[in-house]
Amino acid sequence: MSMFKQQDSTCLVEEAVQQDPTSADYTLGTPLEDGHVLGKEVSLLSATMLNIGQITGSGIYAVPGTILNSLGSVGLLLLIWLIAPIFAFGGLSIYSEMASLYPDRSGGEVVYLEKAYPRPRFFVSTAFAVTVVLTSFSASNAIVFAQYFLSAFEIPITDTKQTAVAICMVIIAVGCVAISTKWSLRAVNVLTILKVLSLIFMSATGIAVLAGYTRVEDPYANFHRPFEGTSWSLNGLATAFVKANHAFIGWSNAFNVLGEVRGKDPARTVRKAGIVSLSLISVLFLLINLAYVAAVPKEDIRTSGQLVAVLFFRRIFGSTGTRLFPLMVALSCFGNIIAVTIGQARIIREVARQGLLPYPAFFTSIKPWGTPFGPACLKGFLTIAVILAVPAKDAFNFVLDLASYPSLVFSIAMATGVWIIRRRRRSAQLSPSSLQANNELVVAYLASCILLLLLPWIPPKSGHADVSFWYATYCVAGIGLLLCCGLYYWLWIILLPKLGGYEIIEEIEEHAGGARNMKLVRRYKPQDIAGEQQPLLSAL
Template sequence: MSEDIEGAVSLSFHILPAWNCIPLWMSSPVETPASFSSAFSRSPNDLQRRLNPETDLGPPNASNLAPSESVGLLGREVTLLSAVMLNIGQMTGSGIYAVPGTIIHSVGSVGLLLIYWIISPLFALGGLSVYSEFASLFPQRSGGEVVYLEQVFPKPRFFAPIVSAPILILTSLNVSNAIIFAQYFLSALQVPVTTVNQNMVSLIVVFVTAALVVTSTRWALWAVNVLTILKMIVLVFMVGCGIAVLSGMTHIRDPYANFRHPFEGSYWNGNALATAFVKSNHAFGGWANAFNLMGEIRSNDPARTVRKASKISLYVVSALFLFINVAYVAAIPVNDMRVPDELVAILFFRRIFRSEGTAAFPLLVALNCFGSIIAVTLSQARVLREIARQGLLPYPAFFSSVKPFGTPLRALVLRTFLVTLLLVIVPAKDAFDFILDLVSYPNLVFQSALAYGIWVLRSRRSQCKFEQAPLRANTLVVSLYFATCILLLILPWMPPARGHADVSFWYATYCVAGVALLLFCGFYYWIWIIYLPRRGNYEIVQEIEESADGVRNTKLTRRYKEFAANRREEPRLIDI
């Protein structure tokens, strides 16, 4: 009986018109024989695969590396409220307290500063529409773009995940929150913000948050919820302070002075405009946080739940951020805001409360950053685990394990080590701006690829006469999002106005570093997947490992052609 079933399924594969129809045929529910639940290995020449119609959607000859897991090992702890809190928890981190000062230093005027806090949420909504369409196609896969990229670009084999994985690991570190936490914490204690002090406090908070996330996902979510509520109270309080300033209820004599000539002193330089946009986008970067935990959403329709959570968090945070920036402009003279390395939130509190609250309010800001670090650590550990499950880290079974606490302990240890390394290497003075820029450039490359990938997936589904994604993004929105990403990749190469670079060294260092990192990953792919196999007369194949507790990982291994030629030809589900 099982042989008849296998033969029928094999025939069904052979009559498919092209490989690019295969990633989407499983998107419709299909009854799968239990006999296909065995482990498999995949290569260009033979394939035995376990069929999972809901989550294993990639073509067999492609970069669909991570297999579906037989059970939800990380649990289903994320509700709609938790997803909203996760997003808000990341968005209300260091950005609103540090970014306005760097933006106005780049563009020079309060008018442009306020415009950025209006257009950045619109850009984020464009990205949300792209992510929602992907999420509706892969509703049970955690990891966000690391999953979507491998599905969109299956050829060359393994190329998309191998090139993107190191960049996504870099973006997952999110060192900026730890740096801003250290600066505000030290300011609250009236301790000099030296390189040693900043790095020491940054490392301590990284280790403390990692320990919390490792211990229990439920406790970490509880901490995120509590701290996010506290952060919202602080933000609302800051908005209230701004209203008091504009109403003349404080000692600030002319709160409307900066609004009379809002664009005075503007720098209309392409580099300045692009880097300022990158900074403001960073403040809203947490809107996609819940997409990294898709497989843990407690819902019958995870994609719609995550989209709803992202919209709620974006609307709430966008309004608060805009009003807080209006409060900054009302309370702080524009020349004071233009001074490099000034912590704009501390200036704000000092202008309103003078000496009172000089320590208390920076401490609240530091606590806000602490909550954001927990939210980022919680979600990005899942990204690292997904990369390990794809076989792109050494010892994938080790790094994807959830023992002993039911949390991605080993992925968190790796992340903590990399954060420590980055904090030590980058000069403390330029750490915040440079890391922000460095992470943003290759990330914009991937965002462009994802926006383009929407059209690729739609084309494949149309060719195969399948229904389109349940959550379809507006084509005009996708086009504008794609064009904006491309523009932000080009403009930073233009030289800035004298004295308005956001780092003390060459202004385009982060662009070169980002491109070099991408090229290095491409070279590594060519060496590992193409050159060495040709020289060594072997090929890279995928093997699935499944542990007793249900962890399923891909392992990329060598298979020598002499050995393969002597093997008995085995039944195949598809000819590549």
């Protein structure tokens, strides 16, 4: 059973300042919860595995082919895998600084944006809430899982079969997270260790190819003129950067469970997890791309779509590789979705705790198994909806790009938010973060996000687009989503309260087990009706 704690404006100011002395905002913000309602199950190992588990999804197995198609040369393909981690380390430094200031809050970006941009009231939080919920799907990894799973058993890949297999896998992975945090973390640990071993094996195989120990006749054929055929299209460069950056997404996953990390300094723990996971994966990804280039002809890589790893294993191991190693890729995608769901379920739960989802009590509650059951189910539903809605042929590239574009806007807000919070803390005479980010890394991260927003609008050269429809469709769709957020905010926070004669205030809703969330309610302004003042209060 839940109950409300009603508060007037004065109480809201006082409690807001107590929670965050750097904020002069008159709203309460998301309340801290009593104790650790989701437990303290995350160790340094689990945090590292959560990061690697999300990073090592379908990206390294699926995107090199589309990147080469966009860039045209293996030289640029390899260069892109050297550059992409630099920006990821910049993002890691920003998140680490924010985490050190708010170590008791899970949810990562949703918390940091709320703290950096309290005004206009609810604006940034609402925009982020709508965007993150609508793009919290794992359709791309589910689709790649289906393709590799079917390929492993030599089953023809049709739209119907691909969709059915992808949906079944999503139900199993999301169900695991919804039922048990402890066992889902154990599953991530086991699956991720297996994935790392498989990546090491692939890297070692690539080295064996280059050393001449396999049946590949000329492993250096693609290295003779590495920049031949380079397409210097800005759109192609942007597409390649988007794909490579997407392959590294996951370095921040441990920040989403920050409130569940063991130890006295959880911020340093997740920072260590980020450094270890990014360093290890950056090296392995570069070696695996070298392996692809050494073993597979350039044109075959370019036209491989999402099946470049299948071509690699087939050329090295023949029919055995065709059947066994696609199962490894499928298993990697399965582990990825579990790891992603663990993190995104916490993000959605924090959005609900802000009062920005319908039925916030349902999405905040940890019943019946002490897990974020409602958010996990919502993520599963959205993933299945996207799988069913997008044509199978273009599903992987489109949903990957669509999810990436709006997030760039919030990444820019994160980078600038660091400086905003620093200035606010100086004004309040508070000490800086113990994990303050290097300004050069912040600038590099900010610049990369701005470029990735602008470059995709430039038309690609003929034959280098990665979807069969208009190349910038995902940009328009991403902007449309953000505009819808703005329209929704204007209607909900500005127009309707003005027309209805009410204001939106916050109440704390408390649940068994210490869970808490905000509930946004309407407080009608007093009006003289028959000579009497009649204040009314009703739930939104």
